[in-house]
Structures are given as structure tokens and as C-alpha cells.
Amino acid sequence: MVEELKILGEQVIFNTDAHYVIPRYQRAYAWEDKEIEQLIDDINDINASENYYIGSLVVSKVKGKFETYEVVDGQQRLTTLFLLLQYLVYVGALKEEVGQTLSFDCRSNSNYTLSHIQKILAGQIEDENSIELSILNGIKVIRQKFEKDTTLNIDNFVSCLGHVILYRIEVPEHTDLNRYFEIMNTRGEQLEQHDILKAQLMGCLNDRGEQEFFSKIWNACSDMTGYVQMHFSPFYREKIFGNEWNDWPADEWADYQQCFCVTEESDKGATIAEIVSSKFKIDDIDGMLDNNIHVRFDSIIDFPYFLLHTLRVFVELNEVSLEKPLGDLLDDKKLISDFKNVVDQGKINGNSIDKEVFAQMFIIHLLQTRYLFDRFIIKREYTGEDNEGEWSLKELFTSGQGSKKKAYYSNTKLNYSNEWERTYAPRNKECLMIQSALRVSYTSPKVMHWITELILWLFNNDDNQNPKLIDVAVSIAAQATLENFLNGGNYKLGVQTPHIVFNFLDYLLWKSDKNKYGDFDFEFRNSVEHWYPQNPSDGSFDSWDNKDTFGNLCIISRSVNSKFSNLSPKSKMQSYEKMIKKGSLKLRIMGDIIRNNSNESWIMNQCEEHEDEMINLLKDACAMQD
Incomplete structure (x- = not known):
């Protein structure tokens, strides 16, 4: 059972009818300055108009004692609160x-200290030998934080505290608490919001077999490395994805009936292990490339963000109407509240959402979304001993039969019916390049809306339309370039020029001459650099008022930026030619121009000519008329 409790107000965690006991197998209170101050800062930073999830408390109800709970996990945070x-x-x-x-169970000093806190704060300690020093230190840290931190207003803090939510999870009656504590101790972290969400959605299902199957899908999807098929056992892999392991997962819950089997082990009731189970893999290696080289793949987003993308696609596909729209940002801190908003307030065809039906629909939708994500959204691929990795857009295939069947990976096919391979093969690289341009432009997972858009398009279109996925991705980049740069007509934004403009331009340059730029890859070049510097070094050459214009700008890595410093274009090219030749394509072009020209000619006419050429290329791609 999962309960949402507040720190203040109604339904509070420290209800005077409730009592929490810290068992003897748990360590004593151990939080120090850093953890305590961070908790206070987190609460103080809360948006007072929204609830904030601060963690979870896993408890076991003590049989025969009214509202008494043994704390299994979360005692450090609970004690601090x-x-x-x-x-x-x-x-x-x-x-x-x-x-x-x-x-505390069997810790007399800890209990004495907890029961005398008000006297301790008033400086009226009666028996110093009975004081638990770790708890005393916690009190001192809290007091000093409020007395010395000028950013803390105690009334505002109390207001924020009223919006703090903590989830109390009651483990099933027959759970082995020592075993559970061992799992959580090994894990070394609190339950995250997606763990709580899993427990809540599983709780909406009444059938034990359905719960177990739900858990299997959730666990497989939560491991964002590799391909989802490989996170199922062979039995479920073939039941869900067919003999070749790459069929589209069925749409209806009833189609999975044969998967709703309850094992003898699961009948024992220790379902909390499913709620907190660590991410797992069936195989240590994701598989092989089609040339028998070992390979592994990493996702470009973590599971909480994948859930947020999946929820937004679900809302669009099922035309869920919401009183309060989901936020613009993909905020992992609002994962539970976003789902709560959809389940509690959402309506489909004018009807409220049934929680059991939602759990069934969503877990299938999660599985299908992950299938599309793995097949059509770029990953980072590592082969052999390579630690750098490269962008990858591959899908899963199988070789062999029976027990010798294995997965291998080859480029995702973006083809129309009856096309020759030589016709469709180049599309994979184009799709990979435009997606990697988007990826390096939007480095925060909170703003990777392009993933939602691509997944939604894939759901709405058949496989024989997949080549158009490239056009959709290009359209996303073009629209961002229009809205944030071209439409404004101001090309002198300097370092404020959006990164998508540079990366989309590099994509267009690459596509215009793939042979010339065959060695180019998108990297995390996160610094906008002035080719002709903002502050010429030591006054050795003149400053330039037009330095912020787009023609004089390029995007580079921060390490390159520190090397370029305030050198003139000519000096940069002479000193760092090899580095420039491996850089962004706009930078390479600027380097080629300055090789045969002077710094003076750059500011007199070369920069303007270069800018006109680049801007026109962007305008053409965005179908923008002068």
C-alpha cells in the first residue's frame, strides 16, 4: 500500500496517532551537516504553488499495535524531518x-535525546551522559542553518514545508524485512519517484499474475541500456516479440493472457522486491554487430524522462483532456504529479479514467514506446574496447535457431516497399545526423521535446512511411531555427545565438557535400566563439564593433575555447589548424577563408559574404522568403 502524506497540514506523516520505530538492525542516526543542510535548501527552493516529492518511507506495520510502523527504509530523512x-x-x-x-528500538540514548529536544534547544540538558551525540549534532546543524543563512525566511520556509510530500510504502505482511533491508542497503539510495509510480500503478491491478507481468515489462523498460527485448527472459521475449524478437507488441491487454502466470515464488507475497528491484540485464553484452564484434548501447535519456515522454505521447494518442495541461518542461521531479494529474483529472471521450484500465493501457504503451525508441531514436554505441563511443541508429535482428539464437544489430532500415538497398541505405546516416544535431543542441533532458514529437509521429504512421522520419526531424530543427533566430531578423546575438542554429547549419553543410565532410560527427560543442575576438590580446590589433554578427561566430567545445582565447583569426588558424579541421563545419569554412586572406579582409568583407551564404542556406532549408 502506498500513501501520500504531507509534513504539515492534513494527512501528515507525524500524525500523533502514528508511531514509527527504527529497528535495531538499522544503523543509528548518521546524517551530518551536508545532508541536513541540503534537505533544508531543497525545501526552501520549492515553488510554493506546487507540491514537491521529497522521498519515500518504507514501513512494515507492527501486528497487534495500532498505527505502529517499523521503519524499513528512509529513517535518516524521517529523523531529520x-x-x-x-x-x-x-x-x-x-x-x-x-x-x-x-x-529507536534498543537505543536508550537516542530515545532520551528525542524526548528531550525542546529542553536541549532551551539549554536545559539534565543528563549529558544520556544524550546521543549524532542527534544532538543534527539539532545544532538545523539551528545554525536558520540562524546564519540569510536566504532563509522562517515563515516562507514553513509555507514551503506545507507543500512537501513523502510517500509511505507499507510492505506486504510476509516480506522478509532483513532481506529487503539488505537489498536497499546494497542499492545505496532512496526509492525514486519512478519506483513509487510503479508501486502505485501495480496497486491498481487486482490480479496477482497481471501484477507480475506488469512488473516484468516495467523492469525491462527501466533498463535504458541496450534494447528492450534483451531485458526479458527468452520465454517472454518470444511471447511478446515473436520468434524473430522484433515483432510489434500487441495492442490489447487480453492478448498477453498467456503471460499472466504466477510463479510459486511470487505467491509468497514478497512483492516489495518487485517495487525496488535493481535494473537488471539478461546478458552482460547487448549482442553482436553483423560482423561479430561485441557491442553495447547507451540511451540518450534516463528512465524517468522516458516515462515523461511516454506519458505525453499517451495523452496525445488517446486524446486525454486535462483541466491543467502538463508542463512545458520534462521535469523528473514532477513525475508522480504529472501522472496523478492525468489519472485523477484526465478524461477520455468525456469519461473519467479507470485506474485499472489506465495501468493496463499504460504498461502496453510503455512497452510499445520503448520498442519504437530503441529502433528509431539514436543511441550511443560502444564496440570492443572503445570508451568514446559513436552515434548509432540500429535495430535488432536474430541469427541461429533454438537455444543458439542470438541478437545482432544492423542499421535501422528507413525504406519504402520494394526499394533497393542502395536507395534506402543512405537515409540511416541522414536520420542519425539530424537526430545527433538535435541531441547536442538540447543538452538538458528537460527540453528534449523532439523525442516526444518523433515518437508520436511514429505511432501515427505505418512502417512504410518511416523514411519521412528524417523530414520530421529536419522540420523540428528548422522550426526552432526560425522561431529563435531567423524570424527575429537580428543576426547579431553573439554568444546568445541558439546552439540549434549552428548545429542545423552544420547538418545542412554536411548533407550538401557528404563526401567532403565524411569525417564529421556532431559532438557536444557547447561554447559560442568569436572568430575575430571580442577583446584582442594586448591591443596587438584593433577591436571590431561588428564582432557579434553571425558570420563571425562558430560553436566549439569549451576546451577549444580556452585555447583560442583572444587570438586573431589568422593566429588561430596558424596555431590550431588541426583542431579547426576537426571542428564544426562552419568553423572549418571560416578557417579555409582566413587561410588565404588577412584579418583586415575578414572584417572588411569576407565575414559579411560568409554570413550571407550561411543565412541563405538556413533560409532555404526553412522555406523562408526574403
């Missing part, structure tokens, strides 16, 4: 007392 509330009561910021709602 208890101390924090006690301090706020002491300074008068809270009116209601917290009560003796927390205790």
Missing part, C-alpha cells in the same frame, strides 16, 4: 507539537 519540526515548534513557527511519534 522530526528534528526540523521540533526546532520550528521551539522557535514558535509551528503551533502544534510534534509529539513522541518516533523512537
Whole structure:
């Protein structure tokens, strides 16, 4: 059972009727300055208009004792919140007392300290030998933080605290608590929002076999390395993806009926292991390339963000109407609240969403989205001993029969019916290049909306339309270039010029002459550089008022930026020609121009001519008329 509890207000974690016991197998309170101050800062930074998930508390209800819970995981955060509330009561910021709602099993000093916090804060310690020093230190850290940190306003902090949510997860009655604690200790981290979400959605299913199958799909999809097929056992792999392991997963929940099997082990009721299970892989290596080289693949996003993309596609495909639209940003901190918004407030065809039906629909949708993501969205590929990796757009195939069947990977085919391979093969590279241009332009996963758009398009179009995926990706880049650069008509933005403009331009240059630029790859070049510098070194040559114009700009890595410094274009080319030849395509062109021209000719006419050529290339690609 999962309960959403607040720190203040109604349905609070420290309800005076509830009592939490820290068992003896757990370590004593151990948080120090860094952890305590970070918790306070996190709360203080909350947007006061929205709820904020701060963690989870896993408990086991003590049989025969009313509202008494043994804390299995989350005691450090729970104890700190208890101390924090006690301090706020002491300074008068809270009116209601917290009560003796927390205790330690077989730790008399800890219990003495917890029951005497108000006296300790007032400097009235009666028995210093009975004080638990780690808890005393926690109290001191909290007090010093509020007294010395000028950014903390105690009234505002209390207001923020009212929006803090903590999820209390009650483990099933027969769970082996020592085993569970061992799992969580090995894991070394709190349950994340996607763990809580999994538990909530599984709880909507009444059938044990359905819950187990839901868990298998969720676990497979949550491992974002490699391809989802390889995260299932061979039995489920063939049931879901067919004999060749690459069929489209079925659309209806009833089609998976033969997968709803309950094992003897799962009948024992220890379902919490499913909720917290670590990411796993069936094989250590993802598979082979078609030339028998070992390979592994990494995703360009983590699972919480994949869930957010999947939810947005689900809302669009099922025409879910929402009173409050999902936010513009893909915010992993709002994962639970976004799902809650859809499930509790959303309507399909005017009807409220049934939670059991949603859980069934969403887990199938998650599986299908991951299938499309693996096949049509770029990954990072590592072969042999290579640690650098390269962009990859491949799909899974199989070789061999029976127990000797293995996966191998070859370029994703973007072909129309009955096309020759020589016709469709180049499309893979084009799709890879435009996607990698988007990837390096939008480095934060919060703004990678292009993934949502591509996945949505794939759902809405048949396989024989897949070549048009390139056009969709190009359209996304072109639209961003129009809206954020060309439409404004101001090409003198300097370092504020959006990165997508440079990367889209490089894609267009690459496509215009693939042979000449065959060695070019998109990298994380995150620094906009002035070719003719902003501040000429030591006044050795004149400054230039027009330095911020687009023709004088390029995108480079930060390490290159530090080398270029304030050198003139001519000096940059002479000193770092090899580096420039491996750089962005616009930079290479600028280098070629300056090789046969002077710094003076660059600012007199070469820069303007170069800019006109580049801007016209962008305008043509964006179908923009002068």
C-alpha cells in the first residue's frame, strides 16, 4: 500500500496517532551537516504553488499495535524531518507539537535525546551522559542553518514545508524485512519517484499474475541500456516479440493472457522486491554487430524522462483532456504529479479514467514506446574496447535457431516497399545526423521535446512511411531555427545565438557535400566563439564593433575555447589548424577563408559574404522568403 502524506497540514506523516520505530538492525542516526543542510535548501527552493516529492518511507506495520510502523527504509530523512519540526515548534513557527511519534528500538540514548529536544534547544540538558551525540549534532546543524543563512525566511520556509510530500510504502505482511533491508542497503539510495509510480500503478491491478507481468515489462523498460527485448527472459521475449524478437507488441491487454502466470515464488507475497528491484540485464553484452564484434548501447535519456515522454505521447494518442495541461518542461521531479494529474483529472471521450484500465493501457504503451525508441531514436554505441563511443541508429535482428539464437544489430532500415538497398541505405546516416544535431543542441533532458514529437509521429504512421522520419526531424530543427533566430531578423546575438542554429547549419553543410565532410560527427560543442575576438590580446590589433554578427561566430567545445582565447583569426588558424579541421563545419569554412586572406579582409568583407551564404542556406532549408 502506498500513501501520500504531507509534513504539515492534513494527512501528515507525524500524525500523533502514528508511531514509527527504527529497528535495531538499522544503523543509528548518521546524517551530518551536508545532508541536513541540503534537505533544508531543497525545501526552501520549492515553488510554493506546487507540491514537491521529497522521498519515500518504507514501513512494515507492527501486528497487534495500532498505527505502529517499523521503519524499513528512509529513517535518516524521517529523523531529520522530526528534528526540523521540533526546532520550528521551539522557535514558535509551528503551533502544534510534534509529539513522541518516533523512537529507536534498543537505543536508550537516542530515545532520551528525542524526548528531550525542546529542553536541549532551551539549554536545559539534565543528563549529558544520556544524550546521543549524532542527534544532538543534527539539532545544532538545523539551528545554525536558520540562524546564519540569510536566504532563509522562517515563515516562507514553513509555507514551503506545507507543500512537501513523502510517500509511505507499507510492505506486504510476509516480506522478509532483513532481506529487503539488505537489498536497499546494497542499492545505496532512496526509492525514486519512478519506483513509487510503479508501486502505485501495480496497486491498481487486482490480479496477482497481471501484477507480475506488469512488473516484468516495467523492469525491462527501466533498463535504458541496450534494447528492450534483451531485458526479458527468452520465454517472454518470444511471447511478446515473436520468434524473430522484433515483432510489434500487441495492442490489447487480453492478448498477453498467456503471460499472466504466477510463479510459486511470487505467491509468497514478497512483492516489495518487485517495487525496488535493481535494473537488471539478461546478458552482460547487448549482442553482436553483423560482423561479430561485441557491442553495447547507451540511451540518450534516463528512465524517468522516458516515462515523461511516454506519458505525453499517451495523452496525445488517446486524446486525454486535462483541466491543467502538463508542463512545458520534462521535469523528473514532477513525475508522480504529472501522472496523478492525468489519472485523477484526465478524461477520455468525456469519461473519467479507470485506474485499472489506465495501468493496463499504460504498461502496453510503455512497452510499445520503448520498442519504437530503441529502433528509431539514436543511441550511443560502444564496440570492443572503445570508451568514446559513436552515434548509432540500429535495430535488432536474430541469427541461429533454438537455444543458439542470438541478437545482432544492423542499421535501422528507413525504406519504402520494394526499394533497393542502395536507395534506402543512405537515409540511416541522414536520420542519425539530424537526430545527433538535435541531441547536442538540447543538452538538458528537460527540453528534449523532439523525442516526444518523433515518437508520436511514429505511432501515427505505418512502417512504410518511416523514411519521412528524417523530414520530421529536419522540420523540428528548422522550426526552432526560425522561431529563435531567423524570424527575429537580428543576426547579431553573439554568444546568445541558439546552439540549434549552428548545429542545423552544420547538418545542412554536411548533407550538401557528404563526401567532403565524411569525417564529421556532431559532438557536444557547447561554447559560442568569436572568430575575430571580442577583446584582442594586448591591443596587438584593433577591436571590431561588428564582432557579434553571425558570420563571425562558430560553436566549439569549451576546451577549444580556452585555447583560442583572444587570438586573431589568422593566429588561430596558424596555431590550431588541426583542431579547426576537426571542428564544426562552419568553423572549418571560416578557417579555409582566413587561410588565404588577412584579418583586415575578414572584417572588411569576407565575414559579411560568409554570413550571407550561411543565412541563405538556413533560409532555404526553412522555406523562408526574403
